[in-house]
Every structure is written in structure tokens, then in C-alpha cells.
Amino acid sequence: MISVQGLTKTYGGFRAVDDVSFVAAPGRVTGFLGPNGAGKSTTMRMMTGLTVPTSGRATIGGHAYRDIPNPGRHVGVLLDASAQHAGRTGREVLALGAGVLDLPRSRVDEMLETVSLTRQEARRRVKDYSLGMRQRLGIAHALLGDPEVLVLDEPANGLDPAGIHWMRTLLTDYARRGGTVLLSSHLLHEVEVIADDLVVIGQGRIVAQGTKTELLQSTGTVVRAVDDAALERALAEAGISSVASPDGARRTEAEARQVGEAAAHHGVVLLELRAADGAGLEELFLTLTSQTQREGAAA
Incomplete structure (x- = not known):
């Protein structure tokens, strides 16, 4: 051990x-x-x-x-x-x-x-x-x-x-x-x-x-907005880190209510807000290390 x-x-x-x-x-x-x-x-x-x-x-x-x-x-x-x-x-x-x-x-x-x-x-x-x-x-x-x-x-x-x-x-x-x-x-x-x-x-x-089972089970929130850049700024100002998905949505470890309140506070129109499905390891890795990625997680 x-x-x-x-x-x-x-x-x-x-x-x-x-x-x-x-x-x-x-x-x-x-x-x-x-x-x-x-x-x-x-x-x-x-x-x-x-x-x-x-x-x-x-x-x-x-x-x-x-x-x-x-x-x-x-x-x-x-x-x-x-x-x-x-x-x-x-x-x-x-x-x-x-x-x-x-x-x-x-x-x-x-x-x-x-x-x-x-x-x-x-x-x-x-x-x-x-x-x-x-x-x-x-x-x-x-x-x-x-x-x-x-x-x-x-x-x-x-x-x-x-x-x-x-x-x-x-x-x-x-x-x-x-x-x-x-x-x-x-x-x-x-x-x-x-x-x-x-x-x-x-x-x-x-x-x-x-x-692995614990960490890859369903956690966090998936959110999609009319203006993704505005959503990213709203979440960042609320202290919520997020990662862009290939389908245009964003994933965050924050609860759906926190995400919704941050978007509403900045007048961001949402198209989707739901609990995340179970993540793959790559998605989990990018979410957890989004603040330390040299290239930027969104890239």
C-alpha cells in the first residue's frame, strides 16, 4: 500500500x-x-x-x-x-x-x-x-x-x-x-x-x-444558452467553473439552481438546464482541471 x-x-x-x-x-x-x-x-x-x-x-x-x-x-x-x-x-x-x-x-x-x-x-x-x-x-x-x-x-x-x-x-x-x-x-x-x-x-x-465508479457517476449540471460567451462570463463572475462541450452546451460541477440564478442575474437566456448524465473520464478531467489547463478547456 x-x-x-x-x-x-x-x-x-x-x-x-x-x-x-x-x-x-x-x-x-x-x-x-x-x-x-x-x-x-x-x-x-x-x-x-x-x-x-x-x-x-x-x-x-x-x-x-x-x-x-x-x-x-x-x-x-x-x-x-x-x-x-x-x-x-x-x-x-x-x-x-x-x-x-x-x-x-x-x-x-x-x-x-x-x-x-x-x-x-x-x-x-x-x-x-x-x-x-x-x-x-x-x-x-x-x-x-x-x-x-x-x-x-x-x-x-x-x-x-x-x-x-x-x-x-x-x-x-x-x-x-x-x-x-x-x-x-x-x-x-x-x-x-x-x-x-x-x-x-x-x-x-x-x-x-x-x-472510478463514484467519480464518473452523474454529477453537476449541463446548461445551454442563446449566447454562450455571456453564459461563460455570468458563471465565471459567480465563481462557477465550466467546460464547453462539443455540442455547444456547458458542464459544471455546480448545482442547477446556482447555475440558473447566475444566468438570471445577468439576463442570460437559457435553452437547457438539467442534471448531468454520468461523465466520461475525459469530461470529468477537463471539468476538474479547467482552471489549470494550459490550452484552455474550451479549446
């Missing part, structure tokens, strides 16, 4: 992570989501002892990562698939890892087979690998010590559709066997398919967390 309690990281006057708390439970895949710069990678680096928190604590199996003896036997980590020695072969990378973890060399062959890297590919230098091959090698390294916990940052980046399907099966099977998976990814559809629980972060703070 991963437990994060009040985790905070500041750089000078900038607070990259602000009082983040959540739990990733055994036997479940937890999706860790947020826009670029939201604090996901910094949080994961603090969990795995690579960045020292300003305050708060992260534990894995009840211990800080740096206090776990031979941590690779307990925690598999993949934070950057490109952070591998480019001059070594794939087999050499895994063999060195096996030596550090005091594992038999046979484990290297097992992992190469698990991630579908052929003998010929294993003999190639990492600098000649595609990004997808580096991801497979990084996953093999994370699984090398047969850990109980996986911490993965963008593991599907660079994988083709068949590779993504393979990873989906790998992670769901791992969780079914009792493993804990914390997965950060921009591929929201894949997270929606495999995640049991969701943690959404924006501007360094948790904006939503819970089971």
Missing part, C-alpha cells in the same frame, strides 16, 4: 505540491491524473526518495522508500523510460539490476520474455531502441525484483495499440494478484479502462479522489 500524507514541496516561493494526501490500495490500480505542471511527477519523486519533501510524508508498505532494505524487491519504479544507460544493451541493463537486487541471472530472461523483447533486441544498445522498446525495458526493470508495489509515470508513452493492450493486461493481472499499482498517464481512455481508483491533481493540490 502507498500512503501519502500532507505531502508538500516548495521551490523558493513556488509551491509545486501543496498538502497532497491519498492512498493507493493493494489489489487495485490507482490512476494519478493532472495537467502538465500539476505536480504529479514531483509527488512520485517524493514517494520514491528522489526529491525531499518540504513537509508531509509518503510511505510504501508503512516505510519511507529510503528506509526499505533492497527497495527494488518491494517497489518497482518507472519514472522516465529514457533514463537508462544508452551505451549498454537491454540485457546488460537488466543484468546489472539483477546483480544489485541479488537476483539470479535467470530472472533477466524471464523479464525479457514478459515484456516481449526478443533475444536480438536484448543484444541491441539502448541508444538504438525506440521509445516503445525503452518503455518495455523500463517495465521489465520495475518488475525485476517481483515487487508488491508499482509506481509508473507515463508507462504507455510511445507504445503502439498492441503494446498498450499488452500493458493493460499486465497491470490488471498484477493488481488481481494483490499488487498495488499507482499509474500516471495522459492516455485518459486507458486509465478509464484499467483504473479502480482515481486521484486528480491540479496546481499542486488534490481536486478530486475516489473510486
Whole structure:
């Protein structure tokens, strides 16, 4: 189990992570989501002892990562698939890892087979690998010590559709066997398919967390107006964030009465005002992080 309690990281006057708390439970895949710069990678680096928190604590199996003896036997980590020695072969990378973890060399062959890297590919230098091959090698390294916990940052980046399907099966099977998976990814559809629980972060703070079922059930309000720009201004002045839908409506987490009162106060004529249907993960993500999207949610 991963437990994060009040985790905070500041750089000078900038607070990259602000009082983040959540739990990733055994036997479940937890999706860790947020826009670029939201604090996901910094949080994961603090969990795995690579960045020292300003305050708060992260534990894995009840211990800080740096206090776990031979941590690779307990925690598999993949934070950057490109952070591998480019001059070594794939087999050499895994063999060195096996030596550090005091594992038999046979484990290297097992992992190469698990991630579908052929003998010929294993003999190639990492600098000649595609990004997808580096991801497979990084996953093999994370699984090398047969850990109980996986911490993965963008593991599907660079994988083709068949590779993504393979990873989906790998992670769901791992969780079914009792493993804990914390997965950060921009591929929201894949997270929606495999995640049991969701943690959404924006501007360094948790904006939503819970089971996938809880978060994707019907919440909020759908509203449509004659003048969408006027509606957006009216909602913003009332402190209500909203996201434009492709069909021209707007979705907000506010109650219908609040939305109606804000529109009436500014004389905005409404065409539709109703409780929202169950949202997909992409729609939920855009709604929750609308104030932190670099491109703007309406785009």
C-alpha cells in the first residue's frame, strides 16, 4: 500500500505540491491524473526518495522508500523510460539490476520474455531502441525484483495499440494478484479502462479522489444558452467553473439552481438546464482541471 500524507514541496516561493494526501490500495490500480505542471511527477519523486519533501510524508508498505532494505524487491519504479544507460544493451541493463537486487541471472530472461523483447533486441544498445522498446525495458526493470508495489509515470508513452493492450493486461493481472499499482498517464481512455481508483491533481493540490465508479457517476449540471460567451462570463463572475462541450452546451460541477440564478442575474437566456448524465473520464478531467489547463478547456 502507498500512503501519502500532507505531502508538500516548495521551490523558493513556488509551491509545486501543496498538502497532497491519498492512498493507493493493494489489489487495485490507482490512476494519478493532472495537467502538465500539476505536480504529479514531483509527488512520485517524493514517494520514491528522489526529491525531499518540504513537509508531509509518503510511505510504501508503512516505510519511507529510503528506509526499505533492497527497495527494488518491494517497489518497482518507472519514472522516465529514457533514463537508462544508452551505451549498454537491454540485457546488460537488466543484468546489472539483477546483480544489485541479488537476483539470479535467470530472472533477466524471464523479464525479457514478459515484456516481449526478443533475444536480438536484448543484444541491441539502448541508444538504438525506440521509445516503445525503452518503455518495455523500463517495465521489465520495475518488475525485476517481483515487487508488491508499482509506481509508473507515463508507462504507455510511445507504445503502439498492441503494446498498450499488452500493458493493460499486465497491470490488471498484477493488481488481481494483490499488487498495488499507482499509474500516471495522459492516455485518459486507458486509465478509464484499467483504473479502480482515481486521484486528480491540479496546481499542486488534490481536486478530486475516489473510486472510478463514484467519480464518473452523474454529477453537476449541463446548461445551454442563446449566447454562450455571456453564459461563460455570468458563471465565471459567480465563481462557477465550466467546460464547453462539443455540442455547444456547458458542464459544471455546480448545482442547477446556482447555475440558473447566475444566468438570471445577468439576463442570460437559457435553452437547457438539467442534471448531468454520468461523465466520461475525459469530461470529468477537463471539468476538474479547467482552471489549470494550459490550452484552455474550451479549446
